[in-house]
Amino acid sequence: MVYETDTPALEKFQFPITLIWELTNQCRSNCIYCSGSFPEKQNCGEMTHAEKKRLVAELAENQLFGINISGGEPFLSDDLLWITDELTAAGVKIMLVTSGLIHDDKKIRKLVSNPDVSFTVSLDSFRNDINDLHRGVLQSADRVRSFLEKISGERTYIALECVLTKKNCMDIADYLQETASYPVSEVRFQAAVPVSRKMYDSGLCLNDEEVRSAAGEVERLAPLTTHTRIRFVDQSGMIRNGYRKARNWGGIIAPDGTLRVNAYLPFEFGRISDYGSFLSAWKQGFSHAWDYEPLHQLIADVHSVGDIAELYRRLEYSTAHIAL
Ligand code: SF4
DSSP states (O other), X not given: OOOOOSSGGGGGOOSOSEEEEEOOSOOSOOOTTOTTXXXXXXXXXXXXXXXXXXXXXXXXXXXXXXXXXXXXXXXXOTTHHHHHHHHHHTTOEEEEEEOSOOOOHHHHHHHHTOTTEEEEEEOSOSSHHHHHHHHTSTTHHHHHHHHHHHHOOTTOOEEEEEEEOTTTTTOHHHHHHHHTXXXXXXXXXXXXXXXXHHHHHHTOSOOHHHHHHHHHHHHHHGGGOXXXXXXXXXXXXXXXXXXXXXXOSOOEEOTTSXXXXXXXXXXXXXXXXXXXXXXXXXXXXXXXXXXXXXXXXHGGGOOSHHHHHHHHHHTXXXXXXXXX
16 A cells, blocks of 8 residues: 555545536537547436435535536536536535537526636637547537637636647647637646547547647747646646555546546546445545555556556556445
């Protein structure tokens, strides 16, 4: 066991600080890099309404600081509004992660009026041909532009998330120039990770040298862009950090309640319903999920996005279950 805490104060955390909740399986996109294989998974189960109610009550009661609500596409969930209302009323900050392709104006108006709701919008290119290829839908860049106009408000925090492949990795400067037309507070670039055979076979993923080059370009351009925070997210860095510190800050809850520690690791720890509550799962061992064998051993060699791809290849794109 290498479990350790950063400081004695952290030992006092009896509950996560932040969480990612993939609220629904529903999605109308078909992204080439979808880590959840959501289009295929749409017939898989979701937590029941009663289970979602219990989870929301638990998150509020235990004073979770913040939560990313994603999917699938969260705007397709009938539960989105009551969940955001109840969580923000309890002081939980929400980051809604959306494709920006579902324009439910009633939901948009309601969410934009809530100062504790921020938005992360996925947009890989302002060009339709490239974004359509990545997202598997037509006119997608134009539709996201229109979505950005709808959520733009004085108080709204908007982040853009751009996934890089061989198709758009040379367009980073153009992309940043386009963002100037919108009140975007943050832009995050990251490389597509081949977590499915389909993605690997597409040949579109960047190799490690190309990832380094893209990260360098982002680093070069970041200081030239005022009013917007620009950064490159290295998914392998998050895994290295998890390996080193063995501290789970919260993890991911899939639509059916399955727990995972990181979006780029093929391991799951069972469902919330297996443990009775999220808190029970946390106490039973999800709080130190990074430190479970075989996960800990297998991630020791992850130093780059290419190493993550290799891990998925070795496990033949299956997800391993780890019992807490
Ligand atoms: S929008 Fe998200 S959930 Fe839907 S296919 Fe794309 S990556 Fe997957």
